Amino acid sequence: MFQIGDTLISEDILSEEFVCNLSKCxxxxxxxxxxxxxxxxxxxxxxxxxxxxxxxxxxxxxxxxxxxxxxxxxxxxxxxxxxxxxxxxxxxxxxxxxxxxxxxxxxxxxxxxxxxxxxxxxxxxPIRLKEYKKFTAVNYHAWDICSDACALGKELKVNVVHFLKEALIRKFGQEWYDELLKIDQEYKERKKKRRWF
Structure with missing residues (x-):
C-alpha cells in the first residue's frame, strides 16, 4: 500500500496489467x-x-x-x-x-x-473504492470474467494505472494522477533492479 493525500492505494494497480477486451468478453x-x-x-x-x-x-x-x-x-x-x-x-x-x-x-x-x-x-x-472516515481505499478488483482483459494488458504491457488514466483524473484530479505516475515509475525501476540480482 502507498498513500497520496487522503487515499491509500493498493500496489496491485501498479503490478496488474489490464486492458478491456470487449471483442472477447x-x-x-x-x-x-x-x-x-x-x-x-x-x-x-x-x-x-x-x-x-x-x-x-x-x-x-x-x-x-x-x-x-x-x-x-x-x-x-x-x-x-x-x-x-x-x-x-x-x-x-x-x-x-x-x-x-x-x-x-x-x-x-x-x-x-x-x-x-x-x-x-x-x-x-477494475479499481474499486472504499470510503472510510479519514481516507479512501483504492483497490484492484480481480474477477475471473476479466481474464481476457488481463491477458491483453500483459500482451500490451499496460498496467491499471495507465489503462485508467482518464477515469483516475476524473475522480482524483491531474495533480493526484501525476503523483501516481511518479510512484509507478519508481515501482518499475525497483522491479527492473530486482531482475538484475
Missing amino acids: KGICCVEGDAGAPLNDDELSVLDDIYEDIKPYLRPEGIAAIEKSGKYVRDSDGEWVTPLVDGNECAYVIFDEKGITKCGIEKAWEDGVVDYKKPISCHLY
Whole structure:
C-alpha cells in the first residue's frame, strides 16, 4: 500500500496489467454480479436530473426495471447501486449489433446530450473504492470474467494505472494522477533492479 493525500492505494494497480477486451468478453461485467453498479451519493441527483434525457437510449426492459424499482436502489449491504433487469444486467445497459454491452448513459454522453459520462465506479473498473472516515481505499478488483482483459494488458504491457488514466483524473484530479505516475515509475525501476540480482 502507498498513500497520496487522503487515499491509500493498493500496489496491485501498479503490478496488474489490464486492458478491456470487449471483442472477447462482450462487456459481461455489466451483466454478471449480484448487484448493479455502485453509486456515490452525489450521483443519485445526477441520475434524477438526466433520466429523461437518457431514457430514449435505453432498452424497454431497462426502462421498465427503472420505473418499477427506481433510478437507483440499495443493495444487500445498504449501498446505492443501479437497478438490474430481472436480476441480470444493469438497467442502463444497451447492446450493440455484435451483442456487446454498452452503457446507455455513456451513449447519450457521446452524443452530447448529457455531460455525465457514466457512474464513476464503472469508469474506474477494475479499481474499486472504499470510503472510510479519514481516507479512501483504492483497490484492484480481480474477477475471473476479466481474464481476457488481463491477458491483453500483459500482451500490451499496460498496467491499471495507465489503462485508467482518464477515469483516475476524473475522480482524483491531474495533480493526484501525476503523483501516481511518479510512484509507478519508481515501482518499475525497483522491479527492473530486482531482475538484475
